Amino acid sequence: MAENAAKPIISFRGVKKSFGDKVVYDGLDVDVFRGETLSVLGPSGCGKSVMLKMLIGLIGYDEGSITFDGREVNVMSRDDLSQLRVRIAYLFQSAALFDSMTVEDNVAYGLRERFWNTMSDDAIRARVEKSLARVGLEGTGSMMPADLSGGMRKRAGLARTLALEPDVILYDEPTTGLDPINTARINALILTIQKELGITSVVVTHDMGTAFHVSNRMLMLGRGRVHFVGSPEEFHKTRDPYVRAFVEGKVIEGTTLQSLAPH
Numbered sequence: 190m191a192e193n194a195a196k197p198i199i200s201f202r203g204v205k206k207s208f209g210d211k212v213v214y215d216g217l218d219v220d221v222f223r224g225e226t227l228s229v230l231g232p233s234g235c236g237k238s239v240m241l242k243m244l245i246g247l248i249g250y251d252e253g254s255i256t257f258d259g260r261e262v263n264v265m266s267r268d269d270l271s272q273l274r275v276r277i278a279y280l281f282q283s284a285a286l287f288d289s290m291t292v293e294d295n296v297a298y299g300l301r302e303r304f305w306n307t308m309s310d311d312a313i314r315a316r317v318e319k320s321l322a323r324v325g326l327e328g329t330g331s332m333m334p335a336d337l338s339g340g341m342r343k344r345a346g347l348a349r350t351l352a353l354e355p356d357v358i359l360y361d362e363p364t365t366g367l368d369p370i371n372t373a374r375i376n377a378l379i380l381t382i383q384k385e386l387g388i389t390s391v392v393v394t395h396d397m398g399t400a401f402h403v404s405n406r407m408l409m410l411g412r413g414r415v416h417f418v419g420s421p422e423e424f425h426k427t428r429d430p431y432v433r434a435f436v437e438g439k440v441i442e443g444t445t446l447q448s449l450a451p452h
């Protein structure tokens with residue numbers, strides 16, 4: 190893929206973000222190219238979720254620029270932001286479903302909220318069924334979330350995201366807490382969603398198996414910036430101690446990931 194020649198669909202440039210005294214980003218530069226899957230790695234608390242939330246305007250940034258299709262997120266109006274959140278769907282870390290609603294109503298929720306005046310009930314129902322089938326949950330529409338396993342709940346959350354037919358999906362820890370079989374199932378879904386639907390994907394994960402399996406490129410955060418970015422093969426090969434420690438889950442005597450990170 191001639192990635193560097195292509196124009197990025199998403200671009201972070203010199204982004205700075207602090208909460209009070211706590212500096213989360215100190216010059217973040219990231220490009221996401223159309224159609225690729227980019228995974229984002231880094232220790233807990235380094236700012237992975239904040240990166241996704243800044244991108245869809247849930248959290249503002251202090252300096253720098255974040256653009257989607259060339260448009261700056263920080264200055265978007267409420268209407269622009271609501272449109273942005275249809276084109277960029279965020280699969281939240283908790284992937285929380287509404288417990289008091291059926292699976293069908295959960296998956297339809299975003300559609301009803303955003304397209305109440307343009308989509309008929311039948312069109313919504315058809316979209317919900319298609320989305321449930323895509324994640325292997327056909328026929329579960331009338332079930333309640335409490336009746337689903339953890340793996341099925343994650344997939345129902347993914348169906349809710351797919352129902353909006355976004356250009357980009359941001360997956361925040363899509364496999365955390367799942368057993369290996371359900372993890373493999375989600376990994377396979379992330380791949381087919383990219384390949385068959387052409388959806389650009391950003392996958393935040395602690396799971397190196399997921400990262401190596403689904404990514405075209407991988408990015409490692411460290412001390413408020415991008416520490417390393419490359420293909421899965423480059424991640425396998427690099428001798429960078431911070432990346433190695435993370436990839437291999439190694440504890441290096443007397444060090445922590447934070448102390449290994451440069452800057």
Ligand SMILES: Nc1ncnc2c1ncn2[C@@H]1O[C@H](COP(=O)(O)OP(=O)(O)OP(=O)(O)O)[C@@H](O)[C@H]1O
Nearest residue numbers: 208211213231232233234235236237238239240282
């Ligand atoms: N709304 C907020 N107000 C204040 N501090 C926040 C807010 N959101 C995040 N933070 C802080 O920003 C830092 C980065 O948080 P973030 O949730 O992005 O971490 P993360 O990399 O996603 O971690 P994890 O892997 O545990 O999900 C943390 O120190 C967190 O406490």
Ligand SMILES: [Mg+2]
Nearest residue numbers: 237238239282
């Ligand atoms: Mg997080």
